[in-house]
Amino acid sequence: MNLFADIRGLVIVALDELVAEGVLPAGLAYDAVTVEPPRDAAHGDMATNAAMVLAKPAGRKPRDIAEALAEKLVADARVVLASVAGPGFINIDLAPDVWAGLVSAVLQDAEYGRSALGQGQKVNVEYVSANPTGPLHVGHTRGAVFGDALASLLEYAGHEVTREYYINDGGAQVDVLARSAYERYREALGHAPEIEEGLYPGDYLVPVGEALAAEVGDRWLDQPEAVWLAELRDFAIEKMMEMIREDLAALGVKMDVFFSEKSLYGTGLIEAAIESLRSKGLIYKGVLEPPKGKVPEDWEPREQTLFRSTEHGDDVDRPIMKSDGAWTYFAPDIAYHYDKISRGYDQLIDVFGADHGGYVKRMKAAVAALSDGRVPLDIKLTQLVKLYKNGEPFKMSKRAGNFVTLRDVVEAVGKDVTRFHMLTRKNDAPLDFDFDKVLEQSRDNPVFYVQYASARIHSVLRKAAELGVEHATLPRVEDDAELAVAKKLAEWPRLVEIAARGHEPHRIAFYLYDLASAFHALWNKGNDAAGLRFVQEGDRDATAAKILLPKAVSVVISAGLGILGVTPAEEMR
Template identity: 55%
Template sequence: MLGRVRAAVAPLAPGADLTRVVVEPPKDASHGDMATNAAMVLAKDARKNPRELAEAIATALRSDALVEKVDVAGPGFINLTLKPHVWGEALHQALAAGNDFGRSELGGGVPVNVEYVSANPTGPLHVGHCRGAVFGDALASLLAFAGFKVTREYYINDAGAQVDVLARSAYLRYLEALGETITIPDGLYPGDYLKECGQELARDYAQELKQMPEAEWLPIVRRRATDMMMAEIRNDLMRLAIVPDVFFSERSLIEGEEPDPFAPAAEHHVVVDRVAETIDSLRAQGHVYEGRLPPPKSGAVEDWEDREQTLFRSTAFGDDVDRPLKKSDGSYTYFATDIAYHKTKLDRGFSHLIDVWGADHGGYVKRMQAAVKALGGAKADLDVKLVQLVKLLRAGEPVKMSKRAGDFITLREVVDEVGRSAVRFDMLFRKNDAPLDFDLAKVIEHSRDNPVFYVQYGHARGESIFRNARAELADLPADRAARVAWLQDADLSQLDDAGEQAILRRIAVYPRLIEAAALAHEPHRVAFYLYELASEFHAHWTRGKDLPHLRFIIQNDPQKTKARLALVQGIVTVLASGLALLGVEAPEEMR
């Protein structure tokens, strides 16, 4: 319908940007099936007041074969009521497309990089990481379904002080494995998860590491501990069915090697410092300079020092202050390496970047967006999605301690207790920037108050209806693909009840919902939609218990039964599609 509205508007506002025109279901169903903002957003281009333009658009739309009625309301809102057969045609499209119903070419194959999780490899993933992981993965799936070419990426923070702390913590576990009594001081990682690393080091090096000064054993232990932590993180992500396409090492930005084309032998390499290269490139463009930062006018700025230093001119790109790129000891700031990392994304052909960060990184957003603008100009954009904290509960009571990690609950423990589907759906049944209470008891309840159960039960109920229908319709195939083909010629004019029509409308808006959620980078919209569709389905099924003529299976009326089974197939098709996008299972039975 969006294309038809835009076609009707085009002659009335020549040259206007029609991408601003939106067609979507109104918040109040009594206003019709669809509403458009066309007159409101294009009045200036058309040189008419919104009400006058709305009347002209309404006149054009009244001749459309799909439109039953057009109303103009208020200052220029346009409400559309569509002819009943439109909804049946949408159902036919859903049946024909199957798992591809809702798939879009909106993205046009444009490359998009989605970076998420990116937790420091200093310990197991915890429940806070879990939310960002699920959100980023669902967003990547949604964008791919909408036609974008998506790369899922994990940035390994394997440089800097935190991995040296990890190495020193693992070294103590190595000494413990050799039989020494250890005390883990404040500032090191006390969790039991490093015991295995210490045991492996003891097995492979025996007393050798003890004989070395710290400068020699530190890089050995650091690499071993980081590799073990990353292997564990990969395994934890697999429990959520998350498999990044790229794991990018921060250390490679500073210590990466490339073949030296001037070397006499192919085995000769040169170390490439990509952070230095990036700073030099920005300096050549006038975006980096040597200077002093003025003291903050109010509050503390965490990276302010009263000294001459290397600064990025981030205020030229919308940031509040210019930002240091080097510390007083000459090493790079985190921001400097982050700029170099994002440059690699642009160098790899991505102009659309999405970073998923924890809410505590909110103050970092402006400077990173400024850096991407400086690196890529108008062609590059960075959208940072902040994921709020998760409060872990069990039957309403806070859960604080982990047997394995000591002071936090690991992602692994949560997934093992309640299952992947419950974790993923519940993490997505809130907007990413809203706080989340995750109750381990409630997410496995079999009730309407548990959204994942209610939606999965909708899919299982639909499949149950088909199993029961075979007793009435002997020619109904058991195979799903054959069943869908058998339903293609159902007479959908039989679906004339108000409840059936409401479900038809809900199914019809699914493709538009996918596109809108993808453009907004909001996968929670899919979760909300699935819950609404499942709710309408369950409500209609319940009405059939009291009113036999509304049941999906009508004895001695194979035509109506077939039409209603086509509706059920549309429901299970969309539920399965949406659940797959969210990484949630669509069970055929609920036990």
Template identity: 55%
Template sequence: MSIFAKFTDELHRILDALEAEKALPAGLSRANITVEPPRDASHGDISTNVAMVLAKPAGTNPRTLAQIILPKITDLAMVDGGDIAGPGFINLRLTRESWLDELNIIAKFGDEYGRSILGKGKRANIEYVSANPTGPMHMGHCRGAVVGDALAGLMEFAGYEVVREYYINDAGGQVDVLARSAYHRYAEALGHDVGQLAEGLYPGDYLIPVGKLLADKFGDAYLGKDEAEWLQIFRETAVDAMMDMIRADLGLLGIKHDLFSSEAALHKEGKAEEAEKWLRSQDLVYDGILEAPKGKVIEDWEPIELPLFRSTKFGDDQDRPIKKSDGKWTYFGADMAYHHQKSHNVDVMINIWGADHAGTVKRIKSAVAALTKGQIDFDIKLVQMVKLLRNGEPVKMSKRSGSFVTLAEVVEEVGKDVVRFTMLTRKADAQMDFDFAKVIEASKDNPVFYVQYAHARICSTIRKAKEEENFVPSAEFLDQLGAEEIALIKEAANFPRIVEAAAKAYEPHRIAFYLGDIAAAYHAYWNIGNDRPEKRFILAQDEKLSSARLFLAEKIGQVIKNGLHILGVEASIKM
């Protein structure tokens, strides 16, 4: 149990005792009580808002309640003192021994340090990437892929059972375009001059192998035939080939989904009709007239009765059609059925979407709220596009894709770990520049390098100590450590708390930010030794202190390794 979790347990025991003494009313909600480091380190090690949260429902004021709670907290063996600040915050200093104990806890749990039981017994479905199966992955897909996969890793580390899902959008008109584009390459593969690619078809060399596959499979059986004879067959074959390509592209990033769901299969199996039937039984779908478009006059617009979902009941600005006038399902209707299908066996559903889908967030959230009667925790994380640069200049397009730089090309140039970590150095909904020159720069301004270098520097220091001085990391002499070393332990001890906070918010970038902080703290401590030789990790004349500092370094490295593991990034041992 980490130091913050241990203190939180002690705090709740104190509150239980106060309730038993009738000093606090029983049954007060403690949900909003926080235990965290104060923003200003000079205020202590831990700050809690417990008195401010409980005072009003307890019928008192925060400072009065804080004065009751504080003496009981300062009686704890792990607490060295405390005071009341502002309107009622309780700030505390922890004993030196409690921080040294935390270092031993890191050693005890190793790769498991920071794991949480937050999601114990809960099943989470995370749907991410879900690009149309019409071509290779590009960098827009890449960012959502990394955010989704890192979030899955984070939630597993926080105790959830996670299902990684890819929703294949293989039922729309874009798949017909793919089939026609593949037909063009099919005719080429058979040696026929079919001229220029027709306008609107997909360019790029990636469909040449698909055309050859079709030629090998069917010969000239469909050459010159009516589209109706080959369109469905070519759709299915081309989609399968594209999904093989997409899986291979994602594999370059270390991404593997547990489940691939097909929109076409959803319609074929009647899942949309099942969802509509259930919604009608709940009076959530009705036949009505869609409102005329607002803000402009459309001369040929006619009021048509359509099945409408009552999304206004759930915060939307108008009810939404689930079918078109020709009876085909709208994208919203199909999406609603898809969410209805997958909501049955999960406690949490999270979608990672491109920012261009922002306009549909409210309506699908309202639909899921209706379909699950509010019993499923459902969230959508929007991911902004990535602007590719090289030394500040926009990167030219790719011949392979015909219109964009592919994920595979980027990974080949800079490596999986650089791509994954860089995608998490900003919040998902913030714009991002990816400069090929900067992401491989060996400097402290490059967060990928800075974090991996911290781990590699620790490994190098420990190797050097063993080879040159025969010193090894040891917890036996931790009492030798001073204030600067304790400050490093405090940074490491934040890790379990950050994991839980990031998992609750569904924000894996918080782990990357934290890794930047702990790497900076380690490098700063290392640099002290440049000016003050007595602060170096390896002191030939002092084996005990050296062993204690090496133990500290080793545990900082363990925390960095655990954080990188969550993000799917390797912890470098040499650089």
């Protein structure tokens, strides 16, 4: 059940009747017609812009259309009032039994809120994709939570989703990793490590060195780099990926695919991707203009192999091969997305840190060119996370060297708090993470406030069960506070589709906070008005009817928290 969609359907039927009667001309497009919650709850239960958006194409005054449409709407038993406001908006009030029916629908429909919006379209969501050179840090944490929640949201909205991690194991940084691990290998054999500038200093490589020493003994000790670099590189990458998988598991993230950049080299995949672009006339030899702003002293014009990315919305054409014949870093990125397209995805989503802003246009251009515009690419950038404790900037990591790890954060506040709080801001807005405030038990802490609502509901249901109360078939939804909760429940299916269309999982967190607020308001009102309490002492029938509303709230909170990857609380500790 989607009550907003149902009432929109009623509006469309009424418009068709007005067309049939000659009040409106035939051929009108209804795409822009919406039914949504009014900005001010005092104005009604729902509002439609139908008259406003159809006035111009219909050649009629919006208020004339609105009055004719309102007359049609009130003929439906679900509508008790349709009033014209302002220049032509229609505010709609629904019958009380509609809201009781809505609560029943939430409880009876196991799929309430789920959507067929995605129609089974295959979507690839790539996120985290950190270099395998160390543990995940707090910035990766935000990207991991956002990407995972987005994948769950899209699945909930009917898409077929693949969660993917791109392992950056083909660049110079993994050679640095191998050299850093070698020093820890020497340390494991009793020698002082020589951590020179440019190597990774974190203690997280100590276990790698110890594992290597246990496997090869002193065979590589004092040997030249050429003897051990290739093997140690693979060994260290494997150990780092084991650590990263464990970090992700601690956060509740499980990937479907780990794709290795190294697999693109020597396999013809890069060459195939570039040839695909060449066949479309998008690869050429040329000389780029000097970079804007201050020109580096060592810059000189030189001929390169370029991708004509400006034909697909980029600012400048991009080099894909250096003058010495080596691929640029952009070439394997093109090949990787070419591989994604070849796997038959209908949509690609990449989740990156804020420092990848310059990457957006060129990658979108590449995907548009490779897929002939068939496969859209959405690149979501996650802004920085600032850590605080007692209101002061906070640093806590030792083993990582100079950054706070994902594991540090999860061990400090728990997986559920970490995940929820990471979604309390839009992905492209900076996020403050205060270790004290995220654990604070107050309304100002959305994590606590939503979980407190869940715990309160479970306490009500436990008490009702202890009294031997059996569920009624018809909910009791009468007071304004009860109606406010039911109306918020009605928004859930609509909200899911809005969030899924916009790739905005933070909307789920915002909605859950609003739903929890409506529930707590009803609870608090019941403290003063005994008739609003869910458990009515000595009246099993009344209790049976009243507990259906909080039970419906619990269903939706559980569904929303499930999308966020958070376990609903059954009691507060």
